[in-house]
Ligand SMILES: Nc1ncnc2c1ncn2[C@@H]1O[C@H](COP(=O)(O)OP(=O)(O)OP(=O)(O)O)[C@@H](O)[C@H]1O
């Protein structure tokens with residue numbers, strides 16, 4: 001285990017072995033990305049970050065979905081033992097569905113509405129945006145897209161949230177994108193075929209301003225648990 005660094009306040013993911021590998025958790029008020037292929041476990045990881053935040057650390061969270069609908073997300077996460085309906089009622093984990101066209105048509109209105117909802121009503125400390133891949137499809141030119149990332153990041157930092165963005169990657173053939181440079185940290189989920197069996201693992205690929213383990217963690221998705229990370233070791 002890497003020793004905790006006292007100079008930076010941490011936001012634990014609540015996934016113990018992972019937090020131990022990054023000196024206690026994500027850095028407070030940072031922008032983090034979880035990336036991986038289809039079905040690798042990005043959305044489950046992101047929801048677990050919020051559920052743990054609400055239930056273990058008393059930090060309300062907001063899940064902004066640009067892809068799956070709220071009902072679908074709740075249904076898909078049912079098997080992990082998270083009572084999302086209760087957490088929603090108690091304003092501890094709120095799922096906000098935004099259609100990509102909503103954003104495109106009325107950016108300013110949407111942002112104002114979100115600000116009053118997220119900061120004043122929900123008093124959120126954690127936020128998930130699922131996914132940045134959908135978000136980036138809204139912008140036609142690279143220049144406009146980069147400017148929009150900067151605006152979004154400025155807003156998230158002003159709101160003093162610890163953010164987790166999901167991003168679709170083909171890790172093996174991935175070409176570096178501007179987003180990779182702009183976020184503070186990147187976690188990668190691999191879903192590789194080893195001897196005929198799909199095997200998940202998670203790597204802390206980048207994390208600004210902090211030491212972290214350079215080993216890849218074996219990872220599983222399990223009923224009643226969600227994501228389980230095993231201590232960093234050689235992949236089984
Ligand atoms: N109860 C469960 N037990 C074990 N594995 C599960 C369970 N529920 C879902 N999974 C696994 O999780 C995967 C879906 O995870 P998730 O939705 O987080 O992926 P994702 O990376 O967000 O995918 P996408 O890019 O398609 O949005 C499924 O393909 C399945 O392999």
Ligand SMILES: [Mg+2]
Nearest residue numbers: 042043044130
């Ligand atoms: Mg997903």
